[in-house]
Amino acid sequence: MTIFNLGSINADHVYCVPHLPGPGETLAATSMQTGLGGKGANMSVAAARAGSHVVQIGAVGRDGLWAKNRLLEYGVDTRHIAELDVPTGHAIITVDDVGENAITLFSGANHQISEDSIARVLSSGSTGDIFVTQNETNAQVIAAKIGSKLGLRICYAAAPFDANAVKAMLPYLDFLILNSVEAQQLETALDVSIEELEVADIVITLGAKGARWVGREIDQSFDAIKVDPIDTTGAGDTFTGYVLAGLDRGLTMGQSISLAMRAAALMVMRMGTADVIPDLKEVEEFSGL
Template identity: 30%
Template structure:
């Protein structure tokens, strides 16, 4: 399957601590690490490792952080030739994780604000894609323009939560959110298909506002939840785009998410998708 991912590329600055700090509080940490991240890059990495032929569309700075982000994607087979190098610095996410795997994140967009829609590359033709995946760490109008310009199966990870243009909601073949985002975005009740994740309580598919499938979570030892939602999104996008039965697609994605939370990286190491299908 050929997949295009349109979205953010960041460097994650991650501090681990026994617990998350309260407002105004300082806590002692375990360790600090600097690694590639960003919801778009995380989903591109996951999709490539799961077996898709992936092209990334985004923007990074002309800096060492941009070099690191692109090298990390290349290492798992993502085509990054369409990623723009711009004057703004590469985006950064400041992340604190605790011993339970919970996190707090602040994202500074940087070069991600310079992402442009690639209509020529996601329309039918010599470089047609089966699926286009996007998120909301880049401008929503860029996502809308790309979705309206393609006949591919379109997947929107509507995160961070914001009010969405009606045309974007109507055009999306699939929207993926967590339970908090679903509660905050009333417009999603009108969407054709929405997958909602509930953490340890599993996930569900809503079609035109009606729940049509529910799947339990796969038990896992939580090390880091930062990239788990992105890995889940990539897996469920590829499954449903390929025409898999919804319950099977959600169950497989849950197995991928369980593998992701057990890995400390924002872009966790994953097996091909069929390996996780065999687990369900």
């Protein structure tokens, strides 16, 4: 089976700071590094490292060919990543001493993906394949419509959160994943509870408190694995990629979430994003502190 990911590809510039800056505050960073990131790239790398065949649909600028090559090195099918005459997307990430972060995004090529190319790629899919997207590219709704008609399982990570974007995607979704803050924002925006949404499976990530799965006639909680976090950046994307890969490999939702919890726990103990996502062997051998 195949996971098709319409997702962002970014250069992540990560700055370590003593605390997250307040309004008007200037801070001296203690270190800086640049690596591969973007919610789309992170999820693709995670799913590929978890054993799935992942096709990335996206775009980079001429300055971002290194990112395309890095994805290929990590096992992602990059044949459908366009190379455009616009800058590659990037993120400015500040990480404090307890692992919390603040992120500023520049979309760049991520918002210039051709709708025709999306349709061509998805037409090669088969019933039972997975399609996933986030809110860091254009054409999510069009892609979801196409994928739904083709019988793909439509999955959506609702971040960065936008209530109108989620509302437009809801009619096509089989699987929705969001964090606890996003879940509250969605309930407020739609004036309905998460349990009332007509989506077969909803997973809410709860950070250090674990995760919650709301399915048809099921509401199950999963405890987080205790670790000492260094950097929470990319942990949610790693979780999502591992959940989707688990489902793609035939695991149950509960088994997929449990596997993803271990992957996310490993991830928060590492500094960086796509470049440090753990592989399946590491995750299966990990049991926490």
